[in-house]
Amino acid sequence: MNYIEPAPINPQDDDPFESMMSRFDIAAEILNLEPGIYDYLKTPQMEIKTSIPIQMDDGTIEVFEGYRVIHNTVRGPSKGGIRYSPDISLSEIKALAAWMTWKCAIVNIPFGGAKGGVKCDPKVLTPIELEKITRRYTANLADFFGPERDIPAPDVNTNEQIMGWIMDTYSMHHRRTVTAVVTGKPTFLGGSLGRVEATGRGVRVVAAAAMERHGMKPEETSIVIQGFGNVGSIAAQEFIDIGCKVIGISDVTGGYYNPKGIDINAALEHRKSHQGTLADFKDADQVSNEELLELPCDILAPCAMEDQITRKNAERIQAKVIVEGANGPTTAKADPILESKGILVVPDILANAGGVTVSYFEWVQDRMGYFWTAEDVNERLNRILSEAFNAVSDRAEKHNVNMRIAAYILAIERVTKTLKLRGIYG
């Protein structure tokens, strides 16, 4: 299993939840949101912290901390990934859960938002220990999860196998196989074709829509991608397929730059034979992760972790367009700097929504018990993301704001409309 992701390279500009709220506040003010609705949308519905005691392979007992935050369920069951990382905090999970609410509203799928995680370092855990953590976390949350309640998915350092264990554990507790309780499963266990590729593919779909709207030709467009995990490496291949030149990539071992274009197939082969990393990749000059972000290019796609573009380095970013494949790669304090430089930012809650969109398809297929072709999945993904891109762009023009604030405006409008039609019970 490949658990390698670059660590955050810059100190946080803000508490993650506050960073999310500062963008929300700008959109709420433009919409003149009434105070009661503001409070309702701001407040997570549920914040769960659970302890996960595990007998490690050496016989000792260790207790891990698990979280699940359900931000909002007014548009449907809550949806969102589970991440395994030593650095997670409740504030981060709360921000990520709220982003899921906005993301699902932007792509107009019938879900609310949630996020979860376990504070652990998967690099030092054995597969057996990882499985035990996953099963105990799921068992502790078995009353909250469910196809009509809360549906987890992969996120940082979690993968198909872990989703398979979640499905199995939940099913054991419910005495029947419940595939729709979790998405991002192996196709053999009710997963959807195209789910693994969906986030990276979605990054390319929205980037292509941005290129078209702003008169950029793919064959004249150079791309720098931070992160060569699931999202970044798929996005790289997708950009090559439409004729772009990928000139920079990176992973935990650093950045790799070749202004003539990197052979992405060679990089993928290299990763396979070098324990999942790009260490010693020869076809490019080695640069640091910081330098990678500041390379001259047309499109920069941060596809790794939060807080990569901050007030400390935003001034030095040279890209014309930033397409955020990761969740929260840009801090709120970097936003005005990028805007003053005229950089178009396609925000995370739109740019990386391909993953949850195909998760929605997986949930639909599991509930129907009928599975679609890869062509069906990709065609529907393209349509949904293109519609979302246009809806956000239209809001940006209408309110004369950047795409991030426009995305929040669209999300708040849709969640508020649903809330008003349902009414408040109580």
Ligand code: GLU
């Ligand atoms: N973890 C992914 C995200 O942040 C996917 C969530 C899902 O598929 O539910 O969007």
